[in-house]
Every structure is written in structure tokens, then in C-alpha cells.
Amino acid sequence: MVRRASSVPHLSNSGGSSADSVTARGRAPAAAGAAAGRGRRTTGGNKATTPTEPRRQISGSSSGSRMPRSRSLTNGMRRFSPQKGGGSGSSGGGTGGSSRNTPYFLRSRENEIGSADTLEVVASKSTGTGSEEPSTPEDNINVVVRVRPLNDKEKRDRHGATLQFPGNGQVIIEGSDTGAKRSHNRDSVRVFTYNVVFEPGATQEDILDYSGIKRIIEMGIEGFSCTAFCYGQTGSGKTHTLTGPPDLFMGKPNPKDPGHGLIFRSFLYLFQLIKNRKDVNYVLKASFMEIYNERVIDLLNPGSARKPLAVRWSKKSGGFFVENLFTVDCEELDDLLAVLEEGMRNRAVGSHAMNDHSSRSHTILTVHILSDQQTDGGVFLSKHGKINFVDLAGSELTKKTMSEGKTLEEANNINKSLMVLGYCISSLSDNKKRSGHIPYRDSQLTKLLADSLAGNGVTLMIACVSPAHYNHAETLNTLRYASRAKRIRTKPVIMMDPREALILSLKRDVHALQMENEHLKAALNLHHQSAPIDGLAGNLIEQQLERVNTGDGGIAVPKVDLERLPELDGTELAELVKLYMAENESLRQENNHLFTVRETILRDQEIVCRENERLLKKLEEVNNVCVRSPLIPARPAFSPTTGKETPGTEIWTNPEPILAAAILPLEQRMSENADKRTHTAQRRIDEQRIARNILLMANAFRKPQAQLESSTKDPTEAHNNNEHNETQPDLMPDMLT
């Protein structure tokens, strides 16, 4: 029997257009009033501390359990780097006031997603704090398992337990066989490992503290798209985990009720966090929808006609969204709680043999967190985070639930959409299939969860299972899915205003390029001072340094009052972006020039070094030849009085036949001669040698010319002369050096 069938829901990156949002608000003031104006005050923190006792294995009763013994805090719980501290004392963020809030919301509709890596850099630059922003590399979906206690009926029927909890996030499921046969059939025992396993004794507060939801909320505040969803067979405790026992929302809920589920507690935690961030201006909005028989119904504005809303693809955000979904501004915690209550009252609930209060639809409650923070650089950073709480309808074996008629139709739709979800999970968890086709479009549910499962979101899956042996097949199935989901990797990104992200990123580029520029200038100046470079390279460097120092050719970006940046209109922003881009380009070109100059210098240096080495080697060879050669080159005798060369005194001496005793005086004499030789004398010798060489060269050129002239008369003679000429060049190179 369906108690309430209401409508519509949402979720997606971009939602409808801003106009849609306004229209929705306009056509459903009653819902808005109902949701936002209850005036309920819930200040007390819900510290549920029901005393229970620890248990290792499920027995017939759940009473007396205290904490989930097998929860493992070492795996997924610490996946994310710790969040940066709260308020920094910066005052700019909250100054926008309410006039800034509405545009944010409208702008958020246009948001595009940007890479977390980029944001990390942008944020670290903008805050000037280095690399403390949370990094979000590709990561696995966080999967926890919650095992509910045996219910009264199961206890009455003496259903045995099928699960064991060895600890370390493990859960053991026994074989499907029963009785004596079961104990011998060890092959069918399966062990699964998850981030955390909550045993039946776990309290609602344990789920908040240890499931990883707190980190999800923190990341939502940071601008990520986050999702927490419960999956499991019917009656396994999904709704209980997310919202609490069914009677909680029947009348006026008691905020201090320990039964309150994860959503209520998350809201408290969210507001607590927001209150501590004085440096950021937050605007919260919420929507609540359900997917009932593949139709999306708005739970905050079901309308009498229960007209379903359309799920559309947004090219801009690259995701699905629900058109005209009603979104409520939530300035206070009460407003959020009112949204939860309203949606819970409007959702479709039915009863069947396995659950008196069975959800007949999938529900998605989304909290949009629009934040606006002024960075150290004065730029306002706007982000659009969101947290989806998804309560999936439970899979059911219609034979067991004894569904018929409308309930049967619901069950079929539920099972079908869960089957599609199963396909998607299984494809996404398989590395080979992951890049192939994922059948998101096969159901409304998977369309709207696509981003959470495979895209850029942060996801927490809470797999709810029954411990009773008669649910063995369903429990095993859920554990398998959860295990597969754990293999899915996502790469979370922050959703922020693309224009602001672009400006920040360009500013970062400019800064990096300026640093590079400075570095290059410093490097070049160093070379320039230590070794002045002549020639073409020298000129080029001079020109470049001149250009760099005077800023010639650079783009002048006007000084902008960064505090007023958000007030600039689209054209002005576009103009600013253009200027930054032009400046970037100019700096890039300048840096390229500098690189070229540096390359040239390095090449020149290398050539000079090589030449030096060559000359040194040659000098060494010459020295060796001088020492070892039997023929010591002739040296002219110089007059000791005039210091001038005495013509005809060149002697060729062969030291071999000279007695050893005679060598010393000869060497001494040579060295004396060398010392005595004046610079002018050496120059004259060189000049003579050069003159001789020039003469030889001239002759060599003159002869072929004459031969060329005569060759026209006598080809044979010309040929002979050519032969002779070929020997000429042999003399020249050596002599010229």
C-alpha cells in the first residue's frame, strides 16, 4: 500500500537555468514557506549515547552492543589530506551581504567544473600559504558497510546470523548452506574488506563519526560535488541510516532524538563548520526529489498534478540536471531541517511483507553550498559545492515481499533501475570497461548519479545489509556490489566560477613567468659581467637586455582594484582577461627570446672552449716536437748589443750527435735567445713568414690565371699546370697558421 506518492527530485551539476529557479520559486511559495518558515529552533547538539556493549558476532539479539568493533579507521577514512584551518581573520569575505548572494546562485548555475589540481595551485597562490590546500588525486570511492540488528520478526522466527566481524574493516559471510552441512562447507565462506564495517550495535552517531561523512561535508564546503548514498535490499536499514526510524517524522520531530539519521546530523555538522569560517560568506540552498517509477518528482513542490520534471543533459556542465527543480534558500539550520521534514512527508512509502515502511522511490536531497571568499590577493573566490544524500529504494525479491499490483510495479521499476546502477558500478570498477560505454542513460537514477559515481565527485557508499541467514543471497549480493564500487576511482574537482578561476590562473601564470623572467635576467647579467661577449651574440644580448630592462614591447595591464573585481561586468572581465592573456603572451615571447640568447651564449662558450682545447693540444704537440725532434728549428742569432737579428746566422742543429754535456749549453743558449728576443723581433719574423706565404699564395693564383689564358691555346699545357697546382694548396694552410 502506498501511503504517499509525491513528486519530483533533482540533482546534477548545473541544475536548470537561473530563470527556471526563479520560476520554480514563484510557482510554489507554499512549499517554500513550509520549508523555510517553520521557525523551529534546534540548537541542542544531538549527542546520542545509547549505551550498548561490544559484540563480535551477531547473535539473536542486538541489545547490549556499543561500538562497531570491526571498523577500520586506517583505510578510506584518511584518504583526504586534512583540511586547512578555519577563519584566517580576513575580513573581506563576509562583506558582500545579501545583495551578493543572489547573483552567486545565478552564477552557480553557469558553473563549470575545473580541475582540482588547477584549483590547488590557484588557491595556494591566492592564499599565499604554499601547498596546504587539500589535494585530490584520483581516489577510490569510500565504501562502508552497516549491518542492522535482527528485527523482532527475525528473532521470533529464530533466524540465524550469517555474518561475522573479524575486525580491520572485514566482514565474513558464511555459505548459504545451513545446519551441519554449513560448518563443513568452508569453501563457500567469503571475506570482504571495506573502509569501515559497522556492526549491528553501531549507533547513529557512530555513523556520523566514522563513516567518513564529515570529510564529505568538509569537501562540500570546499566546493566539491559530494554524494553519500545508501544501497541495499529492502528492509536493510537504508532509510534508518540516513534519516532515522520511520516514526521520527510522523509528528513534530524531536531534535534531540538519538534516532536521527545521518542527514540531520550532517546538517548540524555543516552549520557548525560554516559558523567557524568567519572569512567565508556562505549561501545554502536545498532541493529534495524522488525518482518514483522512473519519474522525477519534486518533494518540495509535488503539486496536485504530480507532474514529473524532465531530466536534461547540460552541455555546459557535461552532466544531467532536473529542469525546474524547486530550490529553497536555507539561511538557518531550521530551514534545512524543514526541507528534510517536508521531503520525508511527501516521499512515496509503502508496505510489504519485509518492511512496513518501505521506500517506493529513490530520494535525493541536495544541499548546495555557495561560498565566496576573499583571497590574500584581494580576488573573490566563488565556489559551488554540493552534498547529495541519496536513499535508494531497496532491491526486493517480489516472491519474498509478496508484492502485487502497484507495489509490484514499483518493485519492478526499483529493481530495474538498481540493475542499471549495478551495470554502471560493475563497468566503472573494471579498468577495461571503464573507458567504454557506461549505461547511465538507461535509468533516471544513473543519469543523476553519473557524476557521483564516475566523474568529479567525492562519494561515500553505505551498503546496508541484514545479518539474518534467510537474507543470505541478498546480503552477499550487496557485499559484492559494495566491493565492486570500492574499486571505482574518481577524480574530484572543485566547482568554481570559471571566470574567476581563469583570472586566478592567469595571474598565477603571470607570476610564474615573471619569476622565470627574473631568473633569466639574473643569469644573463651574470654572464654579461663576467665575460663580455663580442660579436653578433653580444649585440643580441645587449638588445634583449635592453628590451627586458626597459619593458619595451611588454603589455601594460591596468591596475585593478581587486576588491571590486566581482562588481565588474562581463565585458570588463573579458577585457581584463584579454589583457592578462596578452601580458602572458608577451612575457612568454620575452622569455623565449631570453632563452634563445642564453642558448647562443652557451653555444659560443662551447666553441671557444673547444678552440682553446684544440690550441692547447697543439701547443703541447709543438712542445713535444721541439723536445723530441732531432732537428731543432733554426733560430736566428741576435746581436747581444743591438738585439737585432744577424742575417745568415740561422743554423740547423741536430742534437743527436752532440754529446750529452753539450746539450745543456745549447738549451741554455736557446732559452737565452728566446728571452732576448724582443716582441718586435718576433713580430718581424712573423711578418716575414706571412709575407712569404702571401707571395706563395699570390703566385699560386697568378699561375692558374696565366694557365687559364694559355689553356685556350694549348689544352695539354693547361692540364699539366693543373696537375702542378693541385700540390700548391698543401703548402698554404700549414704556413698560414
Ligand SMILES: Nc1ncnc2c1ncn2[C@@H]1O[C@H](COP(=O)(O)OP(=O)(O)OP(=O)(O)O)[C@@H](O)[C@H]1O
Ligand atoms: N541499525 C538499525 N537499528 C535499529 N533498527 C533498524 C536499524 N536499521 C534498520 N532498522 C529498522 O528496520 C526497519 C527497516 O529499515 P529501513 O526502512 O530503514 O530499511 P530500508 O533499507 O530503507 O528499506 P526499503 O528499501 O524497503 O525502504 C525499520 O523499522 C528500521 O527502523
